[in-house]
Amino acid sequence: MTELDNQQRPSATETVRKLLRADILAGTFAPGEQLRQEELADKFGTSRIPVREALRHLEAEGLVTLLNNRGAKVVSFTSAEVIELMEIRIALECRALRLAIPNMIQSDFDEAKRILVEYDKKSDPAQWAEMNWKFHETLYIPCNLPRLLSLIEGNYGQVSLFVRAQVSMASGKKTPQEEHVDILKACRAGNVEKAVDLLEAHISNTKKALMVQRRRSR
CATH class of the missing domain: 1.10.10.10 (Winged helix-like DNA-binding domain superfamily/Winged helix DNA-binding domain)
Structure with a gap:
């Protein structure tokens, strides 16, 4: 060797x-x-x-x-702590996507599309978080900032501990997947502002679902 x-x-x-x-x-x-x-x-x-x-x-x-x-x-978090983590997620991931789009090449788009196709085939909610992370990570890697990517991975992991159990079943897969497709289209078009706006809305929708779940559990 x-x-x-x-x-x-x-x-x-x-x-x-x-x-x-x-x-x-x-x-x-x-x-x-x-x-x-x-x-x-x-x-x-x-x-x-x-x-x-x-x-x-x-x-x-x-x-x-x-x-x-x-x-x-x-670790375990309260729902209030996770909502704060999701605000951090918006800040980190939107910045990464903004910096990544100008560096994206065809292979990035192809890999993101491949992940979405595989994601569609998954019927087990336990696998959705992993596929979701793979898709988002693929979009952010071209920003070429390892420390930022590490912060995003850590934050996403913390959020997923709670969101997986509390939100995934309620939100389903159809709407998040449609949002993923729209984000990828904007990235392909090089439309930075639209892609970032769609990403922020995408994460905010998960946060809203979490807040609804929090109210119901009281």
């Missing part, structure tokens, strides 16, 4: 981080649930060291809270 191959292979820590993050966002581990290093090491077939480092990365993303000598636990 060449040195380049070694550099391109994901580390054990990164592999565990991605797998554990996906499990958390899919609801395999519920908000407030304790994550034990030994059990996670067995689950992912690795030692405790990559698990420990992965948990530290996920704590930096705001998805888990480390516990002294007891692993970690999945």
Whole structure:
């Protein structure tokens, strides 16, 4: 194996981080649930060291809270905190999209379209959050600002912990998907202002659905 191959292979820590993050966002581990290093090491077939480092990365993303000598636990938020996080999401993602559109090329549009087609085929609401993230991430990557993208990923993960359970079933898939298509069309056309306006409305609609769900649960 060449040195380049070694550099391109994901580390054990990164592999565990991605797998554990996906499990958390899919609801395999519920908000407030304790994550034990030994059990996670067995689950992912690795030692405790990559698990420990992965948990530290996920704590930096705001998805888990480390516990002294007891692993970690999945974070939990009140609906009021999530509404605030969604305002942050609007600010971060709209800025990223504004900077990304001038850098987009045909392969970006093709990948975003491919994700939407795959998204349409998913009938399990547990998979919608993952597909939704893949679509949005594809639009933002061309902004070429790793720190901004990292902030967006962390914020999205935090919101998804709550939104997945509280909003996805109520909102369904049809309307969000129609909004995705419109956003992508505006990006293809290079219409920055329209795309950003559509994105803000798209996220705001989720926030409104969350607020409705919050009122109903009182």
